[in-house]
Amino acid sequence: xxxxxxxxxxxxxxxxxxxxxxxxxxxxxxxxxxxxxxxxxxxxxxxxxxxxxxxxxxxxxxxxxxxxxxxxxxxxxxxxxxxxxxxxxxxxxxxxxxxxxxxxxxxxxxxxxxxxxxxxxxxxxxxxxx
Amino acid sequence: xxxxxxxxxxxxxxxxxxxxxxxxxxxxxxxxxxxxxxxxxxxxxxxxxxxxxxxxxxxxxxxxxxxxxxxxxxxxxxxxxxxxxxxxxxxxxxxxxxxxxxxxxxxxxxxxxxxxxxxxxxxxxxxxxxxxxxxxxxxxxxxxxxxxxxxxxxxxxxxxxxxxxxxxxxxxxxxxxxxxxxxxxxxxxxxxxxxxxxxxxxxxxxxxxxxxxxxxxxxxxxxxxxxxxxxxxxxxxxxxxxxxxxxxxxxxxxxxxxxxxxxxxxxxxxxxxxxxxxxxxxxxxxxxxxxxxxxxxxxxxxxxxxxxxxxxxxxxxxxxxxxxxxxxxxxxxxxxxxxxxxxxxxxxxxxxxxxxxxxxxxxxxxxxxxxxxxxxxxxxxxxxxxxxxxxxxxxxxxxxxxxxx
Numbered sequence: 001x002x003x004x005x006x007x008x009x010x011x012x013x014x015x016x017x018x019x020x021x022x023x024x025x026x027x028x029x030x031x032x033x034x035x036x037x038x039x040x041x042x043x044x045x046x047x048x049x050x051x052x053x054x055x056x057x058x059x060x061x062x063x064x065x066x067x068x069x070x071x072x073x074x075x076x077x078x079x080x081x082x083x084x085x086x087x088x089x090x091x092x093x094x095x096x097x098x099x100x101x102x103x104x105x106x107x108x109x110x111x112x113x114x115x116x117x118x119x120x121x122x123x124x125x126x127x128x129x130x
Numbered sequence: 131x132x133x134x135x136x137x138x139x140x141x142x143x144x145x146x147x148x149x150x151x152x153x154x155x156x157x158x159x160x161x162x163x164x165x166x167x168x169x170x171x172x173x174x175x176x177x178x179x180x181x182x183x184x185x186x187x188x189x190x191x192x193x194x195x196x197x198x199x200x201x202x203x204x205x206x207x208x209x210x211x212x213x214x215x216x217x218x219x220x221x222x223x224x225x226x227x228x229x230x231x232x233x234x235x236x237x238x239x240x241x242x243x244x245x246x247x248x249x250x251x252x253x254x255x256x257x258x259x260x261x262x263x264x265x266x267x268x269x270x271x272x273x274x275x276x277x278x279x280x281x282x283x284x285x286x287x288x289x290x291x292x293x294x295x296x297x298x299x300x301x302x303x304x305x306x307x308x309x310x311x312x313x314x315x316x317x318x319x320x321x322x323x324x325x326x327x328x329x330x331x332x333x334x335x336x337x338x339x340x341x342x343x344x345x346x347x348x349x350x351x352x353x354x355x356x357x358x359x360x361x362x363x364x365x366x367x368x369x370x371x372x373x374x375x376x377x378x379x380x381x382x383x384x385x386x387x388x389x390x391x392x393x394x395x396x397x398x399x400x401x402x403x404x405x406x407x408x409x410x411x412x413x414x415x416x417x418x419x420x421x422x423x424x425x426x427x428x429x430x431x432x433x434x435x436x437x438x439x440x441x442x443x444x445x446x447x448x449x450x451x452x453x454x455x456x457x458x459x460x461x462x463x464x465x466x467x468x469x470x471x472x473x474x475x476x477x478x479x480x481x482x483x484x485x486x487x488x489x490x491x492x493x494x495x496x497x498x499x500x501x502x503x504x505x506x507x508x509x510x511x512x513x514x515x516x517x518x519x520x521x522x523x524x525x526x527x528x529x530x531x532x533x534x535x
Contacts, residue, residue: 058518063442
């Protein structure tokens, strides 16, 4: 299967690879997928005020999965949390020209963003209660 | 060194120059139809086909009358299994096969199941091996045939064919063997190995694509099958259709070369395989070689690189032509049915790559390949959340994964 140039670029030069301190209060972590399905994405955000100031990812998966999560971190960095929630998998599909068989990679990336934000919100509401 | 390096010898092989040379005249001036009896064009073609038949028979320990030319192994498999079941329907409709067969056998069996046959699928051990005891236990009164692979195309495991064949003969059951990967790579003697029917394919043994043959035993027992294609009654009525003379000549030449070079080829492939595995295993942790380490095809190395997904690894070793298993199933995203049957978990099956070494592979190729694999795995593990979790001491089997499917 031929990959698009953008997928190859993200695969060869993934943006924002790494990990943030998952115990930090202003860090939200999302881990989606499962090893037996061949895809696991971990996406983390660091939030200051209501802005995502940093994002990191690690992905076990095919080139399209790596590219989708790399692109997701690139897009959410600098966005307000609520803006990041508006990113949809179809935008990722379009940007990376993913073929139909790889659409689930983009779905997973969207899920990873939402899951990381949910984790962050959960943490900050717990913090408010304390 | 030319890039990319071809390391997919179980998918197909290049045509050996000696084979190509033997074929050439039959495309040009010696173009006759081997069935033409009225002129020298036909006689020359027939002579060339007869010679090829002898060369093939010699390699596998058969007589030349027992060789039926086909378009390849898929046709040989269909003809052998369907042809035998159709011939012996009165005896019964039970077939024994294994879970680690090529799709051509599995799908032929599925087809026959729809037509009322019963099929027993033997489960291999964790190395992909099926034993004679398992076969003996599965044989019933109404068993027509045992159909199984000699050497597995994905993991290279070599089955104890001689022992299994002895069981089949003792119990009066036909024994069909898919010899596609084994012939020309390991010693094959259909007489001593108790094989009744066996398919092989030209392009797996440095011959041309689109040609193969089915060995059909003529004595003890005399095997009879029903043709699956009607026509001119070629190949003793078992396979109609004008013989592909250049292809058949190539298949014969490939068998002659394989017979002459069998030991040399095997030693070469084993040395390369071991060189590759030593290098990779020395540099990478959480890496295992699948299949049976004792009974394995010389040139086949199926390796699981934990916590790295196979497709991304293939993308990372862009100068290597490798595959994640069978070429016939590489279009699907499902993990290999062979590794699954061996009890390899889906997560590890997704992390497995098949490396195939052969006659034209060099040490330089292997060294380059090992380096590229090692650096790609290391890079992808830097990207892998699973590898990070394992290094942190997390037991992945206890993690609640959030997956929809």
